[in-house]
Amino acid sequence: MMHDVIIVGGSFAGLSAALQLARTRRKVLVVDLGLRRNRFAAHSNGFLGQDGKAPGAIIAGARAQIAAYPNVTFIEGEAVSASGVSDDFRIELADGSLHHGRRLILATGVADILPDIPGLSDRWGDSVFMCPYCDGYELNRAAVGVLATGEHSMHQALLLTEWGQTTFFLNGAVAPDAEQAAALAARGVTIEETRVRAIGGERADVHLADGRIIPVAGLFTTGRMVMASPLAEQLGCAFEDGPLGSWVKTDDMRTTSIPGVYAAGDNVRLTGNVAFAVSDGAMAAAASHRSLVFEPAKAA
Structure with a gap:
Protein backbone atom coordinates (compact mmCIF):
# COMPACT_ATOMS: atom_id res chain seq x y z
CA MET A 1 0.00 0.00 0.00
CA ASP A 112 20.24 12.13 26.10
CA ILE A 113 23.84 11.12 26.84
CA LEU A 114 24.30 12.14 30.48
CA PRO A 115 27.54 12.80 32.35
CA ASP A 116 29.11 9.55 33.53
CA ILE A 117 28.55 10.01 37.26
CA PRO A 118 27.28 7.14 39.43
CA GLY A 119 23.66 7.61 40.46
CA LEU A 120 22.93 10.39 37.99
CA SER A 121 21.13 8.47 35.23
CA ASP A 122 19.20 6.45 37.84
CA ARG A 123 17.47 9.66 38.94
CA TRP A 124 16.87 11.13 35.47
CA GLY A 125 13.31 12.43 35.31
CA ASP A 126 12.75 11.90 39.04
CA SER A 127 15.14 14.26 40.85
CA VAL A 128 17.62 14.99 38.05
CA PHE A 129 16.18 17.22 35.37
CA MET A 130 16.97 19.29 32.32
CA CYS A 131 14.14 21.86 32.14
CA PRO A 132 13.26 24.10 35.11
CA TYR A 133 10.04 25.20 33.41
CA CYS A 134 8.94 21.57 33.40
CA ASP A 135 10.10 20.51 36.87
CA GLY A 136 11.20 23.52 38.91
CA TYR A 137 7.86 24.47 40.48
CA GLU A 138 7.38 21.14 42.24
CA LEU A 139 10.63 21.62 44.19
CA ASN A 140 8.87 24.26 46.31
CA ARG A 141 11.82 26.68 46.38
CA ALA A 142 14.04 24.14 48.14
CA ALA A 143 17.78 24.00 47.48
CA VAL A 144 18.62 23.08 43.88
CA GLY A 145 21.84 22.28 42.06
CA VAL A 146 23.19 22.74 38.57
CA LEU A 147 25.78 20.24 37.33
CA ALA A 148 27.90 21.96 34.70
CA THR A 149 28.63 20.26 31.40
CA GLY A 150 29.87 23.31 29.49
CA GLU A 151 29.61 27.07 29.08
CA HIS A 152 25.87 26.82 28.47
CA SER A 153 25.48 25.71 32.10
CA MET A 154 26.17 29.30 33.18
CA HIS A 155 22.80 30.33 31.83
CA GLN A 156 21.12 27.42 33.59
CA ALA A 157 22.71 28.33 36.93
CA LEU A 158 21.61 31.95 36.64
CA LEU A 159 18.08 30.95 35.67
CA LEU A 160 17.56 28.30 38.37
CA THR A 161 17.66 30.92 41.12
CA GLU A 162 14.03 31.61 40.20
CA TRP A 163 13.14 28.21 41.66
CA GLY A 164 15.40 27.92 44.71
CA GLN A 165 18.76 28.60 46.34
CA THR A 166 21.18 27.38 43.71
CA THR A 167 24.56 25.67 43.97
CA PHE A 168 26.60 25.56 40.77
CA PHE A 169 28.73 22.41 40.63
CA LEU A 170 31.49 23.25 38.13
CA ASN A 171 32.89 19.68 38.06
CA GLY A 172 35.78 20.80 35.88
CA ALA A 173 33.46 21.53 32.95
CA VAL A 174 33.49 25.32 33.19
CA ALA A 175 35.58 28.02 34.90
CA PRO A 176 33.65 31.28 35.37
CA ASP A 177 35.65 34.41 34.62
CA ALA A 178 35.44 37.49 36.82
CA GLU A 179 32.40 38.88 35.02
CA GLN A 180 30.58 35.56 35.14
CA ALA A 181 31.45 35.04 38.81
CA ALA A 182 30.06 38.49 39.60
CA ALA A 183 26.83 37.69 37.75
CA LEU A 184 26.46 34.43 39.66
CA ALA A 185 27.10 36.20 42.95
CA ALA A 186 24.52 38.84 42.11
CA ARG A 187 21.94 36.10 41.66
CA GLY A 188 22.95 34.44 44.93
CA VAL A 189 24.48 31.35 43.31
CA THR A 190 26.96 29.33 45.37
CA ILE A 191 29.90 28.11 43.30
CA GLU A 192 31.28 24.66 44.14
CA GLU A 193 34.57 23.81 42.44
CA THR A 194 35.20 20.37 43.97
CA ARG A 195 34.59 17.49 41.60
CA VAL A 196 31.37 15.48 41.89
CA ARG A 197 31.95 11.82 42.78
CA ALA A 198 28.37 10.48 42.81
CA ILE A 199 24.70 11.29 43.26
CA GLY A 200 22.93 9.49 46.10
CA GLY A 201 20.19 9.68 48.69
CA GLU A 202 16.42 9.74 48.27
CA ARG A 203 16.56 12.88 46.12
CA ALA A 204 19.81 14.06 44.57
CA ASP A 205 22.46 14.41 47.27
CA VAL A 206 25.68 15.49 45.59
CA HIS A 207 28.69 13.52 46.87
CA LEU A 208 31.93 15.44 46.34
CA ALA A 209 35.44 14.09 45.90
CA ASP A 210 36.55 15.55 49.25
CA GLY A 211 33.89 13.57 51.13
CA ARG A 212 31.34 16.33 51.58
CA ILE A 213 27.69 15.71 50.74
CA ILE A 214 25.50 18.59 49.58
CA PRO A 215 21.79 17.73 49.57
CA VAL A 216 19.55 19.28 46.93
CA ALA A 217 15.88 18.72 46.19
CA GLY A 218 16.61 18.62 42.48
CA LEU A 219 19.69 18.61 40.28
CA PHE A 220 19.61 20.16 36.81
CA THR A 221 22.02 19.32 34.04
CA THR A 222 22.24 19.00 30.28
Whole structure:
Protein backbone atom coordinates (compact mmCIF):
# COMPACT_ATOMS: atom_id res chain seq x y z
CA MET A 1 0.00 0.00 0.00
CA MET A 2 1.16 3.52 -0.81
CA HIS A 3 0.45 5.82 2.12
CA ASP A 4 0.08 9.53 1.62
CA VAL A 5 2.21 10.23 4.70
CA ILE A 6 4.34 7.96 6.85
CA ILE A 7 5.05 9.33 10.32
CA VAL A 8 8.00 7.75 12.08
CA GLY A 9 7.64 8.28 15.82
CA GLY A 10 4.46 8.11 17.88
CA SER A 11 5.16 10.44 20.77
CA PHE A 12 3.83 13.99 21.16
CA ALA A 13 5.06 15.39 17.84
CA GLY A 14 4.20 12.31 15.83
CA LEU A 15 0.70 11.95 17.26
CA SER A 16 0.02 15.64 16.81
CA ALA A 17 0.91 15.28 13.14
CA ALA A 18 -1.19 12.13 12.86
CA LEU A 19 -4.27 13.84 14.28
CA GLN A 20 -4.07 16.74 11.84
CA LEU A 21 -3.55 14.42 8.89
CA ALA A 22 -6.28 12.04 10.04
CA ARG A 23 -8.75 14.86 9.57
CA THR A 24 -7.68 15.35 5.97
CA ARG A 25 -8.84 11.79 5.21
CA ARG A 26 -5.44 10.97 3.70
CA LYS A 27 -3.92 7.53 4.22
CA VAL A 28 -1.53 7.81 7.17
CA LEU A 29 0.85 5.28 8.69
CA VAL A 30 2.40 5.82 12.13
CA VAL A 31 5.44 3.71 12.97
CA ASP A 32 6.33 3.79 16.65
CA LEU A 33 8.96 1.99 18.72
CA GLY A 34 7.45 3.30 21.98
CA LEU A 35 10.57 4.93 23.48
CA ARG A 36 9.45 8.44 24.41
CA ARG A 37 12.19 10.81 25.53
CA ASN A 38 10.21 11.68 28.69
CA ARG A 39 9.36 8.07 29.55
CA PHE A 40 11.40 8.44 32.76
CA ALA A 41 9.22 11.30 34.04
CA ALA A 42 6.19 10.60 36.23
CA HIS A 43 4.44 13.85 35.29
CA SER A 44 4.18 16.16 32.30
CA ASN A 45 4.11 19.63 33.78
CA GLY A 46 3.26 22.88 32.04
CA PHE A 47 1.35 21.34 29.12
CA LEU A 48 -1.94 23.21 28.69
CA GLY A 49 -4.95 21.15 29.72
CA GLN A 50 -2.81 18.22 30.89
CA ASP A 51 -0.70 19.80 33.63
CA GLY A 52 0.69 17.18 36.00
CA LYS A 53 -0.70 14.20 34.11
CA ALA A 54 1.49 11.17 33.43
CA PRO A 55 3.06 11.44 29.95
CA GLY A 56 2.17 7.85 29.15
CA ALA A 57 -1.47 8.50 29.98
CA ILE A 58 -1.55 11.55 27.71
CA ILE A 59 -0.05 9.53 24.87
CA ALA A 60 -2.44 6.62 25.41
CA GLY A 61 -5.46 8.92 25.33
CA ALA A 62 -4.25 10.71 22.21
CA ARG A 63 -3.52 7.46 20.42
CA ALA A 64 -6.98 6.11 21.23
CA GLN A 65 -8.57 9.22 19.77
CA ILE A 66 -6.51 9.01 16.58
CA ALA A 67 -7.14 5.28 16.22
CA ALA A 68 -10.83 6.10 15.80
CA TYR A 69 -10.02 7.55 12.37
CA PRO A 70 -10.20 4.71 9.84
CA ASN A 71 -7.57 6.24 7.54
CA VAL A 72 -4.78 5.99 10.14
CA THR A 73 -2.79 2.79 10.69
CA PHE A 74 -0.41 2.16 13.60
CA ILE A 75 2.52 -0.22 13.48
CA GLU A 76 4.65 -0.99 16.52
CA GLY A 77 8.23 -1.46 15.45
CA GLU A 78 11.58 0.13 14.75
CA ALA A 79 12.20 1.90 11.47
CA VAL A 80 15.81 1.04 10.61
CA SER A 81 16.22 2.55 7.15
CA ALA A 82 14.71 5.17 4.88
CA SER A 83 15.27 5.69 1.18
CA GLY A 84 13.64 7.04 -1.95
CA VAL A 85 12.41 10.43 -3.08
CA SER A 86 9.26 12.48 -2.82
CA ASP A 87 6.19 10.43 -3.84
CA ASP A 88 8.16 7.20 -3.46
CA PHE A 89 9.74 6.90 -0.02
CA ARG A 90 10.47 3.52 1.49
CA ILE A 91 10.70 2.76 5.21
CA GLU A 92 12.09 -0.61 6.27
CA LEU A 93 11.39 -1.95 9.75
CA ALA A 94 13.56 -4.19 11.88
CA ASP A 95 11.30 -7.13 11.08
CA GLY A 96 12.12 -6.73 7.37
CA SER A 97 8.77 -5.28 6.32
CA LEU A 98 8.79 -2.45 3.79
CA HIS A 99 6.33 0.47 3.74
CA HIS A 100 5.83 3.08 1.05
CA GLY A 101 4.79 6.70 1.41
CA ARG A 102 4.54 9.83 -0.70
CA ARG A 103 5.65 12.07 2.16
CA LEU A 104 7.59 11.45 5.39
CA ILE A 105 7.41 13.10 8.79
CA LEU A 106 10.34 12.25 11.05
CA ALA A 107 9.23 12.60 14.66
CA THR A 108 12.00 10.31 15.82
CA GLY A 109 13.22 12.37 18.77
CA VAL A 110 16.60 12.39 20.46
CA ALA A 111 18.47 10.50 23.17
CA ASP A 112 20.24 12.13 26.10
CA ILE A 113 23.84 11.12 26.84
CA LEU A 114 24.30 12.14 30.48
CA PRO A 115 27.54 12.80 32.35
CA ASP A 116 29.11 9.55 33.53
CA ILE A 117 28.55 10.01 37.26
CA PRO A 118 27.28 7.14 39.43
CA GLY A 119 23.66 7.61 40.46
CA LEU A 120 22.93 10.39 37.99
CA SER A 121 21.13 8.47 35.23
CA ASP A 122 19.20 6.45 37.84
CA ARG A 123 17.47 9.66 38.94
CA TRP A 124 16.87 11.13 35.47
CA GLY A 125 13.31 12.43 35.31
CA ASP A 126 12.75 11.90 39.04
CA SER A 127 15.14 14.26 40.85
CA VAL A 128 17.62 14.99 38.05
CA PHE A 129 16.18 17.22 35.37
CA MET A 130 16.97 19.29 32.32
CA CYS A 131 14.14 21.86 32.14
CA PRO A 132 13.26 24.10 35.11
CA TYR A 133 10.04 25.20 33.41
CA CYS A 134 8.94 21.57 33.40
CA ASP A 135 10.10 20.51 36.87
CA GLY A 136 11.20 23.52 38.91
CA TYR A 137 7.86 24.47 40.48
CA GLU A 138 7.38 21.14 42.24
CA LEU A 139 10.63 21.62 44.19
CA ASN A 140 8.87 24.26 46.31
CA ARG A 141 11.82 26.68 46.38
CA ALA A 142 14.04 24.14 48.14
CA ALA A 143 17.78 24.00 47.48
CA VAL A 144 18.62 23.08 43.88
CA GLY A 145 21.84 22.28 42.06
CA VAL A 146 23.19 22.74 38.57
CA LEU A 147 25.78 20.24 37.33
CA ALA A 148 27.90 21.96 34.70
CA THR A 149 28.63 20.26 31.40
CA GLY A 150 29.87 23.31 29.49
CA GLU A 151 29.61 27.07 29.08
CA HIS A 152 25.87 26.82 28.47
CA SER A 153 25.48 25.71 32.10
CA MET A 154 26.17 29.30 33.18
CA HIS A 155 22.80 30.33 31.83
CA GLN A 156 21.12 27.42 33.59
CA ALA A 157 22.71 28.33 36.93
CA LEU A 158 21.61 31.95 36.64
CA LEU A 159 18.08 30.95 35.67
CA LEU A 160 17.56 28.30 38.37
CA THR A 161 17.66 30.92 41.12
CA GLU A 162 14.03 31.61 40.20
CA TRP A 163 13.14 28.21 41.66
CA GLY A 164 15.40 27.92 44.71
CA GLN A 165 18.76 28.60 46.34
CA THR A 166 21.18 27.38 43.71
CA THR A 167 24.56 25.67 43.97
CA PHE A 168 26.60 25.56 40.77
CA PHE A 169 28.73 22.41 40.63
CA LEU A 170 31.49 23.25 38.13
CA ASN A 171 32.89 19.68 38.06
CA GLY A 172 35.78 20.80 35.88
CA ALA A 173 33.46 21.53 32.95
CA VAL A 174 33.49 25.32 33.19
CA ALA A 175 35.58 28.02 34.90
CA PRO A 176 33.65 31.28 35.37
CA ASP A 177 35.65 34.41 34.62
CA ALA A 178 35.44 37.49 36.82
CA GLU A 179 32.40 38.88 35.02
CA GLN A 180 30.58 35.56 35.14
CA ALA A 181 31.45 35.04 38.81
CA ALA A 182 30.06 38.49 39.60
CA ALA A 183 26.83 37.69 37.75
CA LEU A 184 26.46 34.43 39.66
CA ALA A 185 27.10 36.20 42.95
CA ALA A 186 24.52 38.84 42.11
CA ARG A 187 21.94 36.10 41.66
CA GLY A 188 22.95 34.44 44.93
CA VAL A 189 24.48 31.35 43.31
CA THR A 190 26.96 29.33 45.37
CA ILE A 191 29.90 28.11 43.30
CA GLU A 192 31.28 24.66 44.14
CA GLU A 193 34.57 23.81 42.44
CA THR A 194 35.20 20.37 43.97
CA ARG A 195 34.59 17.49 41.60
CA VAL A 196 31.37 15.48 41.89
CA ARG A 197 31.95 11.82 42.78
CA ALA A 198 28.37 10.48 42.81
CA ILE A 199 24.70 11.29 43.26
CA GLY A 200 22.93 9.49 46.10
CA GLY A 201 20.19 9.68 48.69
CA GLU A 202 16.42 9.74 48.27
CA ARG A 203 16.56 12.88 46.12
CA ALA A 204 19.81 14.06 44.57
CA ASP A 205 22.46 14.41 47.27
CA VAL A 206 25.68 15.49 45.59
CA HIS A 207 28.69 13.52 46.87
CA LEU A 208 31.93 15.44 46.34
CA ALA A 209 35.44 14.09 45.90
CA ASP A 210 36.55 15.55 49.25
CA GLY A 211 33.89 13.57 51.13
CA ARG A 212 31.34 16.33 51.58
CA ILE A 213 27.69 15.71 50.74
CA ILE A 214 25.50 18.59 49.58
CA PRO A 215 21.79 17.73 49.57
CA VAL A 216 19.55 19.28 46.93
CA ALA A 217 15.88 18.72 46.19
CA GLY A 218 16.61 18.62 42.48
CA LEU A 219 19.69 18.61 40.28
CA PHE A 220 19.61 20.16 36.81
CA THR A 221 22.02 19.32 34.04
CA THR A 222 22.24 19.00 30.28
CA GLY A 223 23.58 15.97 28.52
CA ARG A 224 24.72 15.55 24.96
CA MET A 225 21.83 15.26 22.53
CA VAL A 226 22.06 12.61 19.79
CA MET A 227 19.54 11.54 17.17
CA ALA A 228 17.49 8.58 18.36
CA SER A 229 17.19 7.36 14.77
CA PRO A 230 19.51 7.34 11.73
CA LEU A 231 16.72 8.05 9.22
CA ALA A 232 17.31 11.79 8.75
CA GLU A 233 20.99 11.21 8.06
CA GLN A 234 20.22 8.32 5.70
CA LEU A 235 17.91 10.56 3.68
CA GLY A 236 20.55 13.29 3.46
CA CYS A 237 18.78 15.89 5.59
CA ALA A 238 20.84 18.92 6.58
CA PHE A 239 21.69 19.37 10.27
CA GLU A 240 22.50 22.30 12.52
CA ASP A 241 25.06 22.13 15.31
CA GLY A 242 24.84 23.59 18.80
CA PRO A 243 26.45 23.29 22.23
CA LEU A 244 24.37 20.25 23.15
CA GLY A 245 24.52 18.38 19.85
CA SER A 246 22.98 18.46 16.38
CA TRP A 247 19.40 18.70 15.20
CA VAL A 248 17.61 18.41 11.86
CA LYS A 249 17.50 21.71 10.01
CA THR A 250 13.97 22.80 9.04
CA ASP A 251 12.11 25.93 8.05
CA ASP A 252 9.21 27.40 10.04
CA MET A 253 6.82 24.79 8.62
CA ARG A 254 9.20 21.97 9.61
CA THR A 255 10.22 21.22 6.04
CA THR A 256 13.69 19.67 5.84
CA SER A 257 16.30 20.16 3.13
CA ILE A 258 15.00 17.05 1.35
CA PRO A 259 11.81 17.51 -0.73
CA GLY A 260 8.91 15.57 0.74
CA VAL A 261 10.57 15.05 4.12
CA TYR A 262 9.41 16.92 7.22
CA ALA A 263 10.62 16.70 10.81
CA ALA A 264 9.01 17.57 14.12
CA GLY A 265 9.73 17.43 17.83
CA ASP A 266 12.93 17.34 19.84
CA ASN A 267 14.97 16.31 16.78
CA VAL A 268 14.47 19.80 15.29
CA ARG A 269 15.21 21.88 18.41
CA LEU A 270 18.07 22.79 20.68
CA THR A 271 15.85 22.16 23.71
CA GLY A 272 12.76 20.02 24.07
CA ASN A 273 9.29 20.76 25.38
CA VAL A 274 6.00 18.88 25.04
CA ALA A 275 4.06 21.94 23.91
CA PHE A 276 6.70 22.76 21.30
CA ALA A 277 6.63 19.18 20.03
CA VAL A 278 2.86 19.23 19.61
CA SER A 279 3.11 22.52 17.71
CA ASP A 280 5.87 21.13 15.49
CA GLY A 281 3.78 18.09 14.66
CA ALA A 282 0.81 20.20 13.61
CA MET A 283 3.07 22.37 11.44
CA ALA A 284 4.69 19.38 9.73
CA ALA A 285 1.29 17.83 9.09
CA ALA A 286 -0.06 20.99 7.47
CA ALA A 287 3.06 21.39 5.33
CA SER A 288 3.03 17.78 4.15
CA HIS A 289 -0.68 17.90 3.33
CA ARG A 290 -0.36 21.15 1.40
CA SER A 291 2.50 19.62 -0.51
CA LEU A 292 0.23 16.77 -1.58
CA VAL A 293 -2.49 19.21 -2.62
CA PHE A 294 -0.48 21.88 -4.40
CA GLU A 295 2.23 19.76 -6.03
CA PRO A 296 0.03 17.58 -8.24
CA ALA A 297 2.82 16.77 -10.70
CA LYS A 298 4.83 15.14 -7.91
CA ALA A 299 1.78 13.60 -6.26
CA ALA A 300 0.46 12.02 -9.45
